[in-house]
Amino acid sequence: MRIDLHSHSDVSDGTRPPAEVVRLARERGLDVLALTDHDTVAGWDEAADSLPAGLTLVPGAELSCKHDGRSLHMLGYLFDPEEPALAAELARICDDRVIRAQGMVDRLRDLGVDVTWGMVRALAKGEAVGRPHIARAMVEAGAVDTVDEAFTARWIAQGGRAHVERYALDPVRAIGLVRAAGGVCVLAHPRARRRGYVFADEVIERLAAAGLAGIEVDHPDHVPEDRAHLRDLAAGLGLAVTGASDDHGAPTGDRLGAETTAPDAYEKLLAGASGDDLRLPDRGPEPR
Numbered sequence: 001m002r003i004d005l006h007s008h009s010d011v012s013d014g015t016r017p018p019a020e021v022v023r024l025a026r027e028r029g030l031d032v033l034a035l036t037d038h039d040t041v042a043g044w045d046e047a048a049d050s051l052p053a054g055l056t057l058v059p060g061a062e063l064s065c066k067h068d069g070r071s072l073h074m075l076g077y078l079f080d081p082e083e084p085a086l087a088a089e090l091a092r093i094c095d096d097r098v099i100r101a102q103g104m105v106d107r108l109r110d111l112g113v114d115v116t117w118g119m120v121r122a123l124a125k126g127e128a129v130g131r132p133h134i135a136r137a138m139v140e141a142g143a144v145d146t147v148d149e150a151f152t153a154r155w156i157a158q159g160g161r162a163h164v165e166r167y168a169l170d171p172v173r174a175i176g177l178v179r180a181a182g183g184v185c186v187l188a189h190p191r192a193r194r195r196g197y198v199f200a201d202e203v204i205e206r207l208a209a210a211g212l213a214g215i216e217v218d219h220p221d222h223v224p225e226d227r228a229h230l231r232d233l234a235a236g237l238g239l240a241v242t243g244a245s246d247d248h249g250a251p252t253g254d255r256l257g258a259e260t261t262a263p264d265a266y267e268k269l270l271a272g273a274s275g276d277d278l279r280l281p282d283r284g285p286e287p288r
Helices: 018-027 044-049 084-110 117-123 131-140 171-180 201-209 224-237 263-272
Strands: 032-035 056-067 070-077 184-187 214-218 240-243
Touching: 018 032, 018 044, 044 056, 056 084, 056 171, 070 171, 084 117, 084 131, 084 171, 117 131, 171 184, 171 201, 184 263, 201 224, 214 224, 214 263, 224 240, 240 263
Parallel strands: 032 056, 184 214, 214 240
Antiparallel strands: 056 070, 070 184
């Protein structure tokens, strides 16, 4: 059984529509795929309606959080998207994404970069506009040669000349919101050093005490030494160990299935979620 619990569509910052994501997932031999677009559930229906035979969809989202002023990402799975408190926070985050992105475009233009809000919106087909869309617009404008070049202190990296802070959840609150909505949370890529997502064991222990269900250990941006350490840490805290591609389509090389989750860890996450209505029974098979 091949299980990938972290993927993105063009509803957020991926490059493929949800229907194409699930089709490709099955072509790559996956049995289970979680669709986890940033701060939105807007792709769930299309993914479920287009689900190929033999593939189970786990509905989810990657929640934008912040700890001590640093970005932290939380994967929420199997939650009720209509739970009022969580839905309100997702809407607030998405609204602030637009305000932030507009501010970054303004700063870039002040720095002489010929990008426009229209260019960014055309790239961000969904509601969750983000820095990757701005970076791609910068490439189109000829300001940088690659998306990675945009994510530097010279441009839109955290602390960069055109960077603008945005609203994000406290991770403990995020866990509480997802749990109250019947779902479970997994900490995304906590040792993705190249991207600056490096959190001390003490932070993970605090999140575990707040109800964290798992740690994304097997991720393309994690080196072997960090994977081994995180695996031991998860075992000591009683957390599930997950693996996932964090695929975004073309920008990440269409790597669906590059990393996977063991079936027992998947079952552990399922056991922590509550309510059959959270599993889209009318729009796709249940993820069991």
